[in-house]
Amino acid sequence: xxxxxxxxxxxxxxxxxxxxxxxxxxxxxxxxxxxxxxxxxxxxxxxxxxxxxxxxxxxxxxxxxxxxxxxxxxxxxxxxxxxxxxxxxxxxxxxxxxxxxxxxxxxxxxxxxxxxxxxxxxxxxxxxxxxxxxxxxxxxxxxxxxxxxxxxxxxxxxxxxxxxxxxxxxxxxxxxxxxxxxxxxxxxxxxxxxxxxxxxxxxxxxxxxxxxxxxxxxxxxxxxxxxxxxxxxxxxxxxxxxxxxxxxxxxxxxxxxxxxxxxxxxxxxxxxxxxxxxxxxxxxxxxxxxxxxxxxxxxxxxxxxxxxxxxxxxxxxxxxxxxxxxxxxxxxxxxxxxxxxxxxxxxxxxxxxxxxxxxxxxxxxxxxxxxxxxxxxxxxxxxxxxxxxxxxxxxxxxxxxxxxxxxxxxxxxxxxxxxxxxxxxxxxxxx
Amino acid sequence: xxxxxxxxxxxxxxxxxxxxxxxxxxxxxxxxxxxxxxxxxxxxxxxxxxxxxxxxxxxxxxxxxxxxxxxxxxxxxxxxxxxxxxxxxxxxxxxxxxxxxxxxxxxxxxxxxxxxxxxxxxxxxxxxxxxxxxxxxxxxxxxxxxxxxxxxxxxxxxxxxxxxxxxxxxxxxx
Numbered sequence: 001x002x003x004x005x006x007x008x009x010x011x012x013x014x015x016x017x018x019x020x021x022x023x024x025x026x027x028x029x030x031x032x033x034x035x036x037x038x039x040x041x042x043x044x045x046x047x048x049x050x051x052x053x054x055x056x057x058x059x060x061x062x063x064x065x066x067x068x069x070x071x072x073x074x075x076x077x078x079x080x081x082x083x084x085x086x087x088x089x090x091x092x093x094x095x096x097x098x099x100x101x102x103x104x105x106x107x108x109x110x111x112x113x114x115x116x117x118x119x120x121x122x123x124x125x126x127x128x129x130x131x132x133x134x135x136x137x138x139x140x141x142x143x144x145x146x147x148x149x150x151x152x153x154x155x156x157x158x159x160x161x162x163x164x165x166x167x168x169x170x171x172x173x174x175x176x177x178x179x180x181x182x183x184x185x186x187x188x189x190x191x192x193x194x195x196x197x198x199x200x201x202x203x204x205x206x207x208x209x210x211x212x213x214x215x216x217x218x219x220x221x222x223x224x225x226x227x228x229x230x231x232x233x234x235x236x237x238x239x240x241x242x243x244x245x246x247x248x249x250x251x252x253x254x255x256x257x258x259x260x261x262x263x264x265x266x267x268x269x270x271x272x273x274x275x276x277x278x279x280x281x282x283x284x285x286x287x288x289x290x291x292x293x294x295x296x297x298x299x300x301x302x303x304x305x306x307x308x309x310x311x312x313x314x315x316x317x318x319x320x321x322x323x324x325x326x327x328x329x330x331x332x333x334x335x336x337x338x339x340x341x342x343x344x345x346x347x348x349x350x351x352x353x354x355x356x357x358x359x360x361x362x363x364x365x366x367x368x369x370x371x372x373x374x375x376x377x378x379x380x381x382x383x384x385x386x387x388x389x390x391x392x393x394x395x396x397x398x399x400x401x402x403x404x405x406x407x408x409x410x411x412x413x414x415x416x417x418x419x420x421x422x423x424x425x426x427x428x429x430x431x
Numbered sequence: 432x433x434x435x436x437x438x439x440x441x442x443x444x445x446x447x448x449x450x451x452x453x454x455x456x457x458x459x460x461x462x463x464x465x466x467x468x469x470x471x472x473x474x475x476x477x478x479x480x481x482x483x484x485x486x487x488x489x490x491x492x493x494x495x496x497x498x499x500x501x502x503x504x505x506x507x508x509x510x511x512x513x514x515x516x517x518x519x520x521x522x523x524x525x526x527x528x529x530x531x532x533x534x535x536x537x538x539x540x541x542x543x544x545x546x547x548x549x550x551x552x553x554x555x556x557x558x559x560x561x562x563x564x565x566x567x568x569x570x571x572x573x574x575x576x577x578x579x580x581x582x583x584x585x586x587x588x589x590x591x592x593x594x595x596x597x598x599x600x601x602x603x604x605x
Binding site for chain 1 (some may be wrong): 460507542543544545546547548550551552554555576577578579580581582587589590
């Protein structure tokens with residue numbers, strides 16, 4: 001297992017090295033115990049063409065990062081079939097593989113045709129297979145889509161690999177001036193691109209449910225204001241610029257409303273802003289710090305952080321009645337709640353004797369599990385299928401992003417070269 | 432000159448605080464040497480100039496409490512610590528004496544805890560300083576507040592020495 005991990009790590013480094021745009025590096029920091037063994041054989045390339053991406057390596061890395069699969073290292077493979085007629089299932093049974101993925105890439109015109117097949121090794125039977133059209137620029141995305149199909153075929157729930165993350169970076173130039181950037185990248189940290197640069201702090205990005213817009217907080221006018229930006233066109237609008245805090249935007253599940261935090265009446269309170277009517281409705285009031293709204297998937301309840309009890313804890317408010325109720329009781333500090341897409345789990349920044357870590361609470365039972373041990377972990381955000389969480393952590397002065405499977409067994413790290421990365425949020429499923 | 436006249440009321444406590452802070456400072460009126468001040472000034476205003484040999488705005492006098500522009504706080508607290516009160520009072524009295532002067536109180540926190548909660552905490556600290564200033568005679572209209580939460584640390588270390596420097600309100604004159 002250790003060897004496998006080392007090999008995978010090397011493999012991933014090589015993949016990263018071949019991509020000039022890759023500034024985030026993936027490291028598997030902790031292996032999986034009972035993950036499903038799968039072999040993704042390097043895809044054949046017709047006509048001897050050289051591909052800009054190793055499709056099989058991208059698929060393997062995706063599957064491993066989820067914590068649900070343990071992909072076989074390429075060098076441990078006894079054979080490398082590229083076509084179903086070349087498969088000797090005994091080669092894979094000997095290696096205790098449950099599943100096998102093979103494929104071929106064929107250059108067609110300006111692009112490629114990528115064909116893959118997924119097999120059940122024991123039954124020697126095909127489970128799924130498809131041919132996808134793509135081009136050089138989208139080859140990684142196609143590989144993520146194949147990983148999603150494999151994930152869903154074998155586990156019965158959608159994969160979340162062909163998605164994106166948004167996050168904030170901070171770099172310090174030679175002139176000593178700090179620069180902030182809001183970036184969007186693939187879910188594995190590749191293809192990062194800035195959507196906003198500023199010399200003032202940026203914070204709290206939030207994806208619209210259609211995946212086309214980001215709400216965020218910018219200090220560009222020397223005070224926090226909330227903006228909504230279309231990431232495809234760059235067009236943006238300032239939503240809130242009241243005296244005091246304008247902060248912590250969170251989209252309602254249907255995208256029609258934005259929960260925001262304003263302190264115009266003296267202390268941070270939670271409001272709901274209607275995107276169409278521009279109507280503003282206060283939903284939480286009081287002298288405490290009430291902040292970090294997070295919608296329950298039904299759009300009727302908002303979870304939020306409040307220190308009304310002395311220390312920050314998570315509460316929830318039912319919008320129809322205005323009734324509030326405390327939710328977290330484990331740990332002296334709970335903040336920055338994220339509700340899982342199925343509404344079953346609540347992730348928080350949980351503070352205690354071991355610093356600040358990411359904890360997940362099962363809402364039905366109240367059972368809490370602390371998932372991370374970084375001690376300076378923050379900003380948890382669920383993948384749209386709820387299988388993984390991305391969060392920000394620090395080592396020394398370095399801030400970076402980590403992904404942890406919801407069972408806590410596999411963590412991978414996305415390191416930004418030469419700067420700080422933080423406040424990552426996972427996009428919804430993308431069309 | 433008008434500025435100094437307005438300072439008349441504020442000068443006494445400043446002098447007293449300065450005297451407490453440093454035994455080196457002479458506050459004797461007759462130690463003034465070559466003062467360019469108006470001789471019609473009350474004696475009370477001269478020691479500030481004479482004591483430090485400083486001429487110019489009292490805001491720029493390194494020996495004045497007004498040169499201290501940062502108020503420090505305990506972790507996750509927004510109450511002003513007793514040892515920070517004198518600085519706030521000096522600024523409040525300066526503002527009270529100079530109604531055309533405006534400040535921005537910038538609230539900050541250390542890196543621990545969640546970022547948006549820290550935005551609220553930074554604001555609460557700035558508000559605490561503002562309350563104390565208005566109680567001391569400054570007008571609310573002279574004071575703006577803004578919270579930067581943990582987004583603008585001054586010390587980059589990950590220990591109490593750095594954190595204690597970052598938990599602060601900065602008084603910024605406009």
